[in-house]
Amino acid sequence: xxxxxxxxxxxxxxxxxxxxxxxxxxxxxxxxxxxxxxxxxxxxxxxxxxxxxxxxxxxxxxxxxxxxxxxxxxxxxxxxxxxxxxxxxxxxxxxxxxxxxxxxxxxxxxxxxxxxxxxxxxxxxxxxxxxxxxxxxxxxxxxxxxxxxxxxxxxxxxxxxxxxxxxxxxxxxxxxxxxxxxxxxxxxxxxxxxxxxxxxxxxxxxxxxxxxxxxxxxxxxxxxxxxxxxxxxxxxxxxxxxxxxxxxxxxxxxxxxxxxxxxxxxxxxxxxxxxxxxxxxxxxxxxxxxxxxxxxxxxxxxxxxxxxxxxxxxxxxxxxxxxxxxxxxxxxxxxxxxxxxxxxxxxxxxxxxxxxxxxxxxxxxxxxxxxxxxxxxxxxxxxxxxxxxxxxxxxxxxxxxxxxxxxxxxxxxxxxxxxxxxxxxxxxxxxxxxxxxxxxxxxxxxxxxxxxxxxxxxxxxxxxxxxxxx
Amino acid sequence: xxxxxxxxxxxxxxxxxxxxxxxxxxxxxxxxxxxxxxxxxxxxxxxxxxxxxxxxxxxxxxxxxxxxxxxxxxxxxxxxxxxxxxxxxxxxxxxxxxxxxxxxxxxxxxxxxxxxxxxxxxxxxxxxxxxxxxxxxxxxxxxxxxxxxxxxxxxxxxxxxxxxxxxxxxxxxxxxxxxxxxxxxxxxxxxxxxxxxxxxxxxxxxxxxxxxxxxx
Numbered sequence: 001x002x003x004x005x006x007x008x009x010x011x012x013x014x015x016x017x018x019x020x021x022x023x024x025x026x027x028x029x030x031x032x033x034x035x036x037x038x039x040x041x042x043x044x045x046x047x048x049x050x051x052x053x054x055x056x057x058x059x060x061x062x063x064x065x066x067x068x069x070x071x072x073x074x075x076x077x078x079x080x081x082x083x084x085x086x087x088x089x090x091x092x093x094x095x096x097x098x099x100x101x102x103x104x105x106x107x108x109x110x111x112x113x114x115x116x117x118x119x120x121x122x123x124x125x126x127x128x129x130x131x132x133x134x135x136x137x138x139x140x141x142x143x144x145x146x147x148x149x150x151x152x153x154x155x156x157x158x159x160x161x162x163x164x165x166x167x168x169x170x171x172x173x174x175x176x177x178x179x180x181x182x183x184x185x186x187x188x189x190x191x192x193x194x195x196x197x198x199x200x201x202x203x204x205x206x207x208x209x210x211x212x213x214x215x216x217x218x219x220x221x222x223x224x225x226x227x228x229x230x231x232x233x234x235x236x237x238x239x240x241x242x243x244x245x246x247x248x249x250x251x252x253x254x255x256x257x258x259x260x261x262x263x264x265x266x267x268x269x270x271x272x273x274x275x276x277x278x279x280x281x282x283x284x285x286x287x288x289x290x291x292x293x294x295x296x297x298x299x300x301x302x303x304x305x306x307x308x309x310x311x312x313x314x315x316x317x318x319x320x321x322x323x324x325x326x327x328x329x330x331x332x333x334x335x336x337x338x339x340x341x342x343x344x345x346x347x348x349x350x351x352x353x354x355x356x357x358x359x360x361x362x363x364x365x366x367x368x369x370x371x372x373x374x375x376x377x378x379x380x381x382x383x384x385x386x387x388x389x390x391x392x393x394x395x396x397x398x399x400x401x402x403x404x405x406x407x408x409x410x411x412x413x414x415x416x417x418x419x420x421x422x423x424x425x426x427x428x429x430x431x432x433x434x435x436x437x438x439x440x441x442x443x444x445x446x447x448x449x450x451x452x453x454x455x456x457x458x459x460x461x462x463x464x465x466x467x468x469x470x
Numbered sequence: 471x472x473x474x475x476x477x478x479x480x481x482x483x484x485x486x487x488x489x490x491x492x493x494x495x496x497x498x499x500x501x502x503x504x505x506x507x508x509x510x511x512x513x514x515x516x517x518x519x520x521x522x523x524x525x526x527x528x529x530x531x532x533x534x535x536x537x538x539x540x541x542x543x544x545x546x547x548x549x550x551x552x553x554x555x556x557x558x559x560x561x562x563x564x565x566x567x568x569x570x571x572x573x574x575x576x577x578x579x580x581x582x583x584x585x586x587x588x589x590x591x592x593x594x595x596x597x598x599x600x601x602x603x604x605x606x607x608x609x610x611x612x613x614x615x616x617x618x619x620x621x622x623x624x625x626x627x628x629x630x631x632x633x634x635x636x637x638x639x640x641x642x643x644x645x646x647x648x649x650x651x652x653x654x655x656x657x658x659x660x661x662x663x664x665x666x667x668x669x670x671x672x673x674x675x676x677x678x679x680x681x682x683x684x685x686x
Contacts, residue, residue: 435515
C-alpha cells in the first residue's frame, strides 16, 4: 500500500524535474503570468542575451499601472511618463517574445488573477507563478500557485523552472454553514485573525471542510488570494465538480477532445485519507460575523459587532507597540464600536473581490439607495465589466452615485494614480490595510463587497446583516 | 551577483513588527527604474515626515546608524507584496550618503517572497530566535555604532557583547550567496533533464503545456 499523500504532495511530485543533494528541487512551471512589474526581468534577459524559454506558456496582463478611466484612445492617454513606460514595456516585451498579451485595450484585459481563471489559463493540476504575491489565488483550482520576485520571474522566463525547497504543509479545515451576511472574505479575514499574519509562513496551505466545499469558485479564489496575508506560501482547494464546470469552455481550457482525460486526472487531486500535514488548523464558520479590520495588518480583524481592541490586552511588548502604532495611524481609540467609525470613501474591486459574484452581491445592497460618500467600482476584468453591464448592475451603481470604472488593480495599491488622500478613511474590498497602501496617509478598513456597499450608503462601517437587500 | 562571505559592520536596530514591503518602498516609487537608485526611497514614509524632513526618532536618521550595513529587525520583516524593489532599495549603494546600502537583515521571521528576493541580490537574510533579536537590538541601542559580525560559511552571527549565535540556512541558498552565483546559468546546465521532463509532461497533460486559444 502506498503512503497516503496530501494534495500538495501530489502536485509537487508531479512537477519536480530533479532534486539536488542539498534539498533544492527544480520545479517545472506550467503557466507563467506577467504584469508590468516584469520589465526588470526582461531587461536582465536582454543583457544576458537569453530568449524566453516557453512563450506559449507565458501570458501577460496590463493591470497594475493602467488608468481605469478615459483610456480608450490607447497608451498615449497615460499622462504620467513613468507609468506609461511601464505599460509600454509590457506591451513591447510581450510582442517581441511572442507572448499572448492582454494589453490595456484588449477586450479581455483585467487583473492578472482574474484573467487567468477567466481565460482558462489556470487549470487544476498545474504550477502557476507570477511576480505578484496574490498569485495564491489560482490555488483555488487545485494548483500550486505562488508569488515570486523579479529575479525569479527572470529565471522562469529563461528556463520555465524554479529552484524551490519543499514547503511544510498545513490543512485548514473550515466547517459549518455560513451565517447570513458572511462570505469568503469574512472567512479568510477571520482566519488570518486566528492564525496571525505569520501563521502560514513557510507553509503550503490546503483549505478543506464543508464550508469550503459549499463555496463558489469566486469565494474560494478570495480565500486563496489572501493566503499570503496570513504568511502562507500558497493556498489551495481540491478541485471538484464546481471547479470543472467553472473551467469548461473557457478559451484556454482543454477542448472537447481532451476534456474527459483532463477531468479524469483532476479527480485524483485530493488529499488521501490519512495523509499527514505538518500542521492542522480548524475553524468553525457558523459563528462568524462579517469581518472588518481596525489596524494596519490583515490580522487586525474583528467582527463588525465588536470594538476596537486595547493594546493593553497583549502581554507582548512588541505586539503592544505595533497595535498602538496602528491605532495612531488609523486615528482610532480602543473601545470604539466599529459601527461608530465614519468612512470617507469606498473602493470595490481588486483581485480579491473584483469578480462578477462580488459585484452582484454589492449591487443587492445598493439597489434603490444612494451613496453618501464617494464610492468607486473597478471590475476585476473587462469581461466582468461587460457581464455586469449586460445584467444592468452598472446602472444600479451609477444611479446610486457610484463611479463605474474600467478594470485594473486601481485603488488596491494606487500604482495607476487611483489613491486615497492622507487621513481619508476607506472601506475597501482589497487585501491589504498596510500603512500607505492605498495612498500616503490613507486609512484602510478591509471588508467584503456587501460590507463595502453598506458603508457607501450609510457613510460609516455598518453591520450589513441589518440592511435590506434586493 | 556580489558574493557574501563575511561581513563586519555597524548594525541598526529596527524594532517594529510586520514591516511590510509597502513600508520598505511605498508603491508610488515603483514606476521608477531600478537604476534610479531606490535607496533614496527606503523606508521613506517611516523615515521622512510629510514635509520631507527626517524624523529624528527613526533609527536610520541617527548618526551612528547612518553607516549601518546590517539591520536587526523584528518579526515578519518584509511581509506582503512580492516587490523585489524592496530589496533593491535596501541594497542600493548608489544613494550614499543618504543611504549606504544594507547587505544583511537579521529578524525572527521574514515574508517568504522577501526572503527569497534577498538571496537573489546578494543580501543575506538571517533568521534568529526572537529573544536573540530582541537582545541584539537592546545592545545596539545601548551602544550605538556597535558592529555585528556575520559569517555565512560558518553560519554565525557575533553580537557586540561577543556572544556567537548560529543560524540555519539551506545549503543551496548558501552555495549561491557564497559564490555569487547567477542561478539561471546553473539551471541551464540542467537543460537535458528539463527537456526530458517536458517531453513526458506533454504526453501526460498536453492541455497544460500546448496552449492554444480556442476559436471563438
